[in-house]
Amino acid sequence: MLFLAGDIGGTNGHVALMRAADDRPGHIETLAYRVYPCAAFPSLAELIRTFIDSEVRAPVSHCVLACAGQVMGDEVANDNLAWPILPAALRATLGLADVAILNDFEALGYAIDGPLAESGRHLCGPQLRGVGPSLVVGPGTGLGAAIYVPHATGGTVLTTEAGQMDFAPHSVRERDVLAWLAPEGGYVPVELIVSGPGLLTAYEALCALDGVMPALATPKAVTAAAAEESDSRAVEAVALFCAALGSFTGNLAMSYLPTGGIFLAGGFLSSIFDLLKQSAFEERFLHGRSVRAMLAQVPVWVTEHGSHGVQGAARWYMHHREATRTAFAEGAVA
Structure with missing residues (x-):
């Protein structure tokens, strides 16, 4: 499974193309990783589109973004981002089936048991x-x-x-x-x-x-x-x-x-x-x-912050998808 993972701050946007291994539960491979200055783009959609055009060679329909601020309904409430973040608009503009959002430090928290704690x-x-x-x-x-x-x-x-x-x-x-x-x-x-x-x-x-x-x-x-x-x-x-x-x-x-x-x-x-x-x-x-x-x-x-936010967002996303899949399977059995 290919998916996009991003860590979008007030200054820089970190974006990666990730692959989850079906035969190795919990294992995520980074296929491409770029850092962009947010001020260079008129919108988050344009920043992500630039990454897709440059680095993605196969169809990708899933994306997880760690963003400064908190998700409030269908937008991210924040004081420090360069532009508003609207998940529904991102899905429509980029043709994505799923755009999941979490707080940027929530993503860093999920990276603590990974390389963040070792560096x-x-x-x-x-x-x-x-x-x-x-x-x-x-x-x-x-x-x-x-x-x-x-x-x-x-x-x-x-x-x-x-x-x-x-x-x-x-x-x-x-x-x-x-x-x-x-x-x-x-x-x-x-x-x-x-x-x-x-x-x-x-x-x-x-x-x-x-x-x-x-x-x-x-x-x-x-x-x-x-x-x-x-x-x-x-x-x-x-x-x-x-x-x-x-x-x-x-x-x-x-x-x-x-x-x-x-x-x-x-x-x-x-x-x-x-x-x-x-x-x-x-x-x-x-x-x-x-x-x-x-x-x-x-x-x-x-x-260093580095790619840890992207890695944490990816770990959260895979855990979230697995939990949803398990709940669905248990519901079907019941």
């Missing part, structure tokens, strides 16, 4: 995973999180919109940044700080608070300047970002007790790994909590 760089905590739930967190264009709960038949992933939680400042400087973001008070989501665009926002806020004009215009420029120590506010912005990420991750860890480990996913974090390692992330992950001793036993790794 990370250790950040803090023990070197080995314990038994129990695992957490995947990722700041990119937005901020996502999901929890993987293992069980005898594989595992279940609980999706979240944790990035939309309120930002909770820890230091006086963070309180000043929050006041700059919302001078009249009100809701400020944590992803407004803990994300790629959020890093730039933090830098701009620090410049404004210090009465200087921002010299940097992209998150990549901020991280480069921080690594070179050529801009003091870039250094402070990355430090603030890393510390806030530590607090956010610690809060989620207290909610789910992920003794199976935490995976911080995304190329953005991998690119600043050394800065993250030297930052207050670990102290803020642990600091001042009555469960500090427990959190100290939770391992944390940083892993």
Whole structure:
């Protein structure tokens, strides 16, 4: 069985042609894989059509897409995608029989027992995973999180919109940044700080608070300047970002007790790994909590996002199809 699998984020769209082996249950082979900048396409249908025209040589009628946001009826509710995602319109435009949608971090959760867990760089905590739930967190264009709960038949992933939680400042400087973001008070989501665009926002806020004009215009420029120590506010912005990420991750860890480990996913974090390692992330992950001793036993790794979202989406899709087939067969027998 051939099918398409995609991981569609706010910046890039990862698309693959997959093949499920009938004689090897659970085995999925990647036949082609491409990454496209979302901004280069007027619609998701055009992005997928480009992949089909370039890489697909046989008829394909099934597709699974991991997308930033949550499925609400026949559309995906999101704040960070380049265009609206409407499964029915995709089916009609591309001539597909089936377009299944799941959250992008739900897909990453399903990849935890695959190569995702094997490819990370250790950040803090023990070197080995314990038994129990695992957490995947990722700041990119937005901020996502999901929890993987293992069980005898594989595992279940609980999706979240944790990035939309309120930002909770820890230091006086963070309180000043929050006041700059919302001078009249009100809701400020944590992803407004803990994300790629959020890093730039933090830098701009620090410049404004210090009465200087921002010299940097992209998150990549901020991280480069921080690594070179050529801009003091870039250094402070990355430090603030890393510390806030530590607090956010610690809060989620207290909610789910992920003794199976935490995976911080995304190329953005991998690119600043050394800065993250030297930052207050670990102290803020642990600091001042009555469960500090427990959190100290939770391992944390940083892993490249890469094709893991596509692989997780494919694993979810095959499990979903098998569960549907089994339920249908049991219903027919009954």
